[in-house]
Amino acid sequence: MNILKKKNILALALLLTFLGCVSNGGKVVRVDPRGLHDTDANYGAEDLHLFTQKMVTSMLQSSFLNGSKNPYIALGNITLNRGIDEHIDVKLIKNVIRTNLIKSEKVNFIDNEHIKQLENEIDYQNSSKYLDKSTVKKVGGFIARDYTMSGDIHAIKKDNGAILDNFYALSLRLTDVKTSAVVWSEEKEIRKQVSK
């Protein structure tokens, strides 16, 4: 009888092992990328959307866009404060804001990265002995920025053992290059709590 029981247990163990091997580790579910699907209190895609949506909406409502001529904006720095101990993709925040503002057809953006690359390319074209000079493209007509967009991200984290409390704040501002006046500013705060 005991031998029979042991055999059954052994068979069950083997079956479970087999099932564990063939399992793909969970069902994959596609979800709305614009939905709120918090899995923990850390910074995530939802926070990116909340930040960028607030900033774009606020800027589109701003009176500095009232003029008939669409302004030219350059992306400056968004600084992470020293207290942030997790990865926050600042470049992604800037890219999403820029993309949505360009789509609004109310503002234009200066491509700083392109200008830097082009400056290197021009240096190369001027100094290279091997380049066919007849193929060199005439460069010029760059448009100077009207405004610079810059900002800060701050985070405050508290953990009392029972509740994890994460607070994030993004503040952005738009500075007039000519006058250094801040013509627009907005802040978005996000607070998330998780009970342990």
Add this chain to the structure above:
Amino acid sequence: MKQKSISVIMGILGVFSAYGCTSNSLKVANQSLSLPPQVVINNVQLQKEITIGIGSDRTNDNDILEAFVDVQSKVSNAVTLQYRFRWFDKEDYEVGQNMSMWLPLFLEPKDSIKVTGVAPTPKADSFKFYLKKGN
């Protein structure tokens, strides 16, 4: 203030979603600007807790369509909701999908709040407003 003479379709609908597990079919109310906006809440539970006020819409100085919706709580406990605006051009094609996301909405007991939506582009000619239970 520049006012566009546009036909605005406004659909306010409740979406049943108990913590995102289920939802019933969506019903959209189409309405022109000249008529009062039609409110369709196809979630019985949400209808007991929430009143949707009369929404209005206009374009601001930037020629951007803005939407306003009053959401009022009828219950004596705090309610967490999520809302979303979706924007459509004159041909009813959705525009600015990247900016159409669910946003949290926190209502104190018996409190009301005015939700504002700003179209992501001047091409937006109409909007729909969605509301569901949050988590």
